[in-house]
Amino acid sequence: MWELFTHPSNIVFSISLCLMFLFGIFEIVLTLLGGGSQGFLDQFLPEDVGHNAELGVDADHSVFTKVLDWLYLGRVPLFVWLIIFLCAYSLLGFTIQALVNQFTNMMFSAWLIAPACVFLCMPIVRYSTMLLARILPQDETTAIYSDELIGRTATIILGNARQKYPAQARVQDQHGLTHYILVEPELDEVFNQGQSVVLTQKTAVGFQATNL
Template sequence: MWELFTHPSNIVFSISLCLMFFFGIFEMLLMLIGGGSQGLLDQFLPEDVTHNTDLGIDADQSLLTKALDWLYLGRVPLFVWLIIFLTVYSLTGFIIQAFTLHFTDTLFNIWVISPACLFLCMPLVRFSAQLIAKILPQDETMAIYSEELIGRTAVIVLGEAKQNYPAQAKVSDQYGKTHYILVEPEQNETFTQGQSVVLTQKTKIGFQANPNL
């Protein structure tokens, strides 16, 4: 086992495992003194990731943002996510190398196994981060998802809204917080400035609505 840990083909996994233990001990020390890593490294995440997570509004996102969100980056503290990643990545590499050594008496080259495990471990990283996100205590928040605005009354505040030509509207959520959104008619009609409409469904850029009768 020690030979597997120290073999040059596994040096990346060995380093990852050592970093995991170091970060884990550091996290426990922070918790013992009444702190924690919450927000310690989150400033390095793209702003739209942390912004969408904090607000809970699933606005249009870039491909990178969607990938980071899929990995639960921003939903758990980045420091904790790194511990999860290093653990899963190193264990994935060691397990694959152990099976390879058992059946073939050889090991994958480090330049092959390292990037391969990086991709192979990502679904496990996401699953683990998802579990941790449910366990970690969450601050009370007034964040909502955009679908929760469906059925609420919005007011057109800028321009005229036509099909495929949305206008800006404002709507209040269940907490009384105002959101500015893009609205277009569900039917072939026009919404004028100051008109009240009822949001009916989400679109790629905003909402469709019907007149508030």
């Protein structure tokens, strides 16, 4: 086991595991002192990642922001997310190297396995962070994702809506807040002003809906 830890091909994973323990100890010390890492590194995240990404129903996020959001960055303190990443990255690397060594008596080169594990560990990091985010206490917020409006009843308030020609509608979310969105029929029909419709799916500019 020690040979696996000190093997030159695994030096990156060994360093990652050591950093994970150091960061973990640092986080525990901060918590005992009544603080924690909240906000310690989060200032380096884009403003529209995490909870802020939920603000604005019609917000247009970049691919980079969507990737960060997929990784649940911003849902837990960035310092904690980094600990999860280092743990998943190092343990996955050691596991792959141990299995390869068991069957071939060889190990992947560090130049090959180190960058490969960065991508391979991301699903593990995502779901681990997702579980932790459900456990950690969160600030109350009335911000929502636009997908949460699907299934709700909206009222056409300006113009008539046809396919490819959306009209403005009003809809209330689960918090009772009103949002103004663009709605077009999912089928070949016309929604008249004042008509109530059910939102069925998100589009590039708004929502599609069906007759109530």
